[in-house]
Each structure stands twice: as C-alpha cells, then as structure tokens.
Amino acid sequence: MPSAFGFRFDNTYRRLPEALFSDCLPQPVSTPAFVLFNDNLAQELGLDSEALSEHPEFFSGNELLAGSEPIAQAYAGHQFGSLTMLGDGRAVLLGEQLDGHGQRHDIQLKGAGRTPFSRGGDGRAALGPMLREYIVSEALHALNIATTRSLAVTRTGDRVRRDTLLPGAILTRVAASHIRVGTFQYAAGQQDPVLLEKLVDYTIARHYPALEGAENKALALFEAVMDRQIDLVVDWMRVGFIHGVLNTDNVTLSGESIDFGPCAFMDRFDPNTVFSSIDHQGRYAYGNQPSITQWNLGRFAETLLRMMDDNTDIAIEKATTSLKSFSLRYEEKWRAMMNKKLGLFGSETEDDTLIADLLTWMHAQNADYTNTFRDLIQDGLPDGEQYQSEAFQHWHQRWRARLARNSKPLASSLCLMRNHNPAVIPRNHLVEQALQAASEDNDMTPTHALLQALSAPYADRDSDDRYRQPAAPCEQVHQTFCGT
Ligand SMILES: Nc1ncnc2c1ncn2[C@@H]1O[C@H](COP(=O)(O)OP(=O)(O)OP(=O)(O)O)[C@@H](O)[C@H]1O
Ligand SMILES: [Mg+2]
Numbered sequence: 286m287p288s289a290f291g292f293r294f295d296n297t298y299r300r301l302p303e304a305l306f307s308d309c310l311p312q313p314v315s316t317p318a319f320v321l322f323n324d325n326l327a328q329e330l331g332l333d334s335e336a337l338s339e340h341p342e343f344f345s346g347n348e349l350l351a352g353s354e355p356i357a358q359a360y361a362g363h364q365f366g367s368l369t370m371l372g373d374g375r376a377v378l379l380g381e382q383l384d385g386h387g388q389r390h391d392i393q394l395k396g397a398g399r400t401p402f403s404r405g406g407d408g409r410a411a412l413g414p415m416l417r418e419y420i421v422s423e424a425l426h427a428l429n430i431a432t433t434r435s436l437a438v439t440r441t442g443d444r445v446r447r448d449t450l451l452p453g454a455i456l457t458r459v460a461a462s463h464i465r466v467g468t469f470q471y472a473a474g475q476q477d478p479v480l481l482e483k484l485v486d487y488t489i490a491r492h493y494p495a496l497e498g499a500e501n502k503a504l505a506l507f508e509a510v511m512d513r514q515i516d517l518v519v520d521w522m523r524v525g526f527i528h529g530v531l532n533t534d535n536v537t538l539s540g541e542s543i544d545f546g547p548c549a550f551m552d553r554f555d556p557n558t559v560f561s562s563i564d565h566q567g568r569y570a571y572g573n574q575p576s577i578t579q580w581n582l583g584r585f586a587e588t589l590l591r592m593m594d595d596n597t598d599i600a601i602e603k604a605t606t607s608l609k610s611f612s613l614r615y616e617e618k619w620r621a622m623m624n625k626k627l628g629l630f631g632s633e634t635e636d637d638t639l640i641a642d643l644l645t646w647m648h649a650q651n652a653d654y655t656n657t658f659r660d661l662i663q664d665g666l667p668d669g670e671q672y673q674s675e676a677f678q679h680w681h682q683r684w685r686a687r688l689a690r691n692s693k694p695l696a697s698s699l700c701l702m703r704n705h706n707p708a709v710i711p712r713n714h715l716v717e718q719a720l721q722a723a724s725e726d727n728d729m730t731p732t733h734a735l736l737q738a739l740s741a742p743y744a745d746r747d748s749d750d751r752y753r754q755p756a757a758p759c760e761q762v763h764q765t766f767c768g769t
Contacts, residue, residue: 294352294380311346312398316442357400362467362534372402412454467534473588503592513540525551628698658706707742714756
C-alpha cells in the first residue's frame, strides 16, 4: 500500500552488509522552501505532486517521510588519478521508491548535512550548484541521455561558507541507484570476498537481471557495464557535453550520468575544451572522455579480478582482453552516432573521411558544434558567412551526394538528423546567468525560462532563438567552479 503522498519505499540497499552504509538522518534546516519542484517527475514516480509541492519540509530533513530509512553510502574513488576513501559526505539516501510500474528509484537529498563520511566538509551545498545540477540533469534527460534526475531544489534559509557566504540549498536527486565504480573499489578494499560477491549479486539483480545465472558473473557484469558506459559517453560526445569530473566515484553501474559539478556543454568545436577550474591538465577534456572512461573501467575490472578467476594470471588476462575491446566497441558506436548526426543510412568506406573532414573544418573555423549540425538540416547550403567558403561548399556537395545514395529518401535523413542534433542545449553562459539571478537577486525567472527551452531540445521553436546563440566573445565562460 502506498503511504502518504504516494511514497512506496522498499529499501533493499539497507539490507546489504552494514559495511556498505551508515544509518544517518538528514539534518534539519532553518526555513525550507522549494525553489524548483518537478511535477512531471513526481508523477512519473507515482507521487501526489500537488500535495507534495506544499511540503518542502520532507525534502530538507525537517520531517521524515513514512517508510524512509535514511543512510549515507560508503564508497571510495580515484580522484584525478589517486584513490581515496569518500562516501556520501553531504548526501543522504531517503529510500527506494517503487513507481506504478514496479521500477525502483533512489530518492536522495544532496546537501543534507554532515554524515559519518563528511571528513572536513560541512555536508551542505550552495543554491547555484544545486540549480546547475537540476538544469543539466533535466536537460540531458530531455536529450534522451541516461541520467540521474532532479525532483526538487529546496532553499534551506541558511548560508553556506565557501569563498563567500552563499544561500544554501538541497537537491532531491532521483537515480536508478547510486552504486558507483567507487562503491566496488570500497568493497574490494574491505578484503572480504563475501561482501564483494553480495554487491555483485545485488547490482546484477537491480540493473542487469538478464545476467543472473551467467557462467562468469563478474566478467559478464564488467562487460555489461562497459557497454552502458560506452553508450553514455557516445551520447555525451553527440551533444558536446563535458562532464568535468570523471572520477571513478562519479561513474555509475547503472550507466546514468551523475554529479554535475564543473560540467558544461561545448560551444565552438574543440576536442580540448575543458571547463573545470581544477582540471589543469585537461584530464577530463571533451576529447578525453572516451579514454578516461576506459581508464575508469580498468579500475572497475581490478575490483572484480578475484571473482573472475581463482588464478590471478588468468583473471588478469580475461579482464585485459575484455577491456581492450573497449576501443573497437566505442569506435563502432561513435561512428553509428555520427552517421545519424549526418543522416547517413548504411555505410560506405568514404564515410569516415566525410565525418573527419567536417570535424576538422569545424575545429579550424571555431564553428559552433550544436548549430553547425542543426544548420545542415536546412535545404541547400546553410545560411551564414562561414558556409560560403570553397572548402565548406566542397564538403557540402560530397555530403549531399552521399545522401542521394542513401537507401532511404532525403526526408528520412532529415528526420534522423532532427532527432539526433539538438537545437537547444544548456549553453554555459545562459546557465551562469540563470544561476546568478537566482543566487544574487532571488530571481528564478531566467531559470524557469531556460528549463522551458530545454524541455524540447529537438523542436524548432522560434521562441527558443535566444537559447540557440553561442556566447558573444565577451560573455564566454571558460571555467565553471567546482560544485560546492
Ligand atoms: N560540503 C561537503 N561536505 C562534506 N562532504 C562533501 C562536501 N562536498 C563534497 N563532499 C564529498 O566529497 C566527495 C567528492 O565530491 P563530489 O563533488 O564528487 O561529490 P558530490 O557532488 O558531493 O556528490 P555526488 O557524487 O553524490 O553527486 C564526495 O564523497 C562528497 O560527498
Ligand atoms: Mg561525486
């Protein structure tokens, strides 16, 4: 039976060995008030959105929902390459909500106060970064990309101290689960084979039920996670998304994007684009995301070696062979994705050069990644000075000739392109403007307008024109500051 507001909690993670979590209540705040509440998502979760939207106290830790058994989860993580013990230092999992279809969703408060894993931190979050997470996660979802979702942003009425004093907020995050590569690193580090095996079984049951009964379940899980991570990074590359902190603790086993700290979407095409102010080496640059994902998967494979084979040498060989297949699998999926962006059906040997030549031209011209692909949908040569050059016109003719050889009519190509090339993305300068208005002037109007434009990113709406413009040179934001 659902409890009040339609919550139907079934908290399976809490039934795993205690080493994997700590019971931990969210800490109450001064004056909870919603700044954003996601009605559509609430309804998808089977919740009474109208009634709930009057009760921010349940999303701040001031009141506990019936059936919630809050925990902070333990995990480790390779941060910029070095392994650290982490855990939810400012997040509390309220419980697992079963929606009307029996689908399980973690409901978590991020910024809910100190936990046993807080180390020196205050357990809190500022309004700006929580709004950024809400905007970007909901934008990715509308772009059909696997991601955690955002149910609400709740102001706390308290200030958090960062470089200055900032308004505090809590994000209510919804996820298929919060199991991370870092969770496996933590479990493997406990030197308890039973614990690791329980985590493997749990993850398979929750995310990969088809693998139950697999002959080598650790290897099967590894390969399934690798496939989902490849799909995810290919999708990020498709829309020009740069995650910004691809540490192993920010890689989920479900294959959802998680943790939107210093993330941003690329304007002009440049594989070296980095936004994070702390990523000095460009480790997590746009073009490095596939190889860093493979590196993170390598860390995941290490946690499973003992379960892959009793003989360490054989286990390493199995894991290495599998991990090496990443590049081929990635390239295949990346090529298929690029073919869709260009409306190509089937494959021809020249397709690779056609794609590479366009990207090279875009890089040399500082062309806007999103708008260039969208402009190609126009009939004939697209409008715009940058398209008048001989080099571009030559490429355009080759491409149109290739389209003419497609097995399907031009209309099908254009439709394919329209569904894979967004018109609207959360451009960083607009996100920054919205966050600034909310944090400094208490004005949520720009955030609401931006969310509206981002809700149908593949549509052609004149009203969205303002959201399609790249930043003017004076407005360009090259860095986003780390999520706090
Ligand atoms: N203000 C804070 N107080 C306590 N711990 C924190 C704070 N900020 C971050 N942490 C912890 O530092 C680690 C790394 O932070 P990171 O920015 O990746 O995570 P996050 O944004 O807090 O959370 P998540 O990955 O769940 O989205 C995590 O263990 C996180 O819980
Ligand atoms: Mg994180």
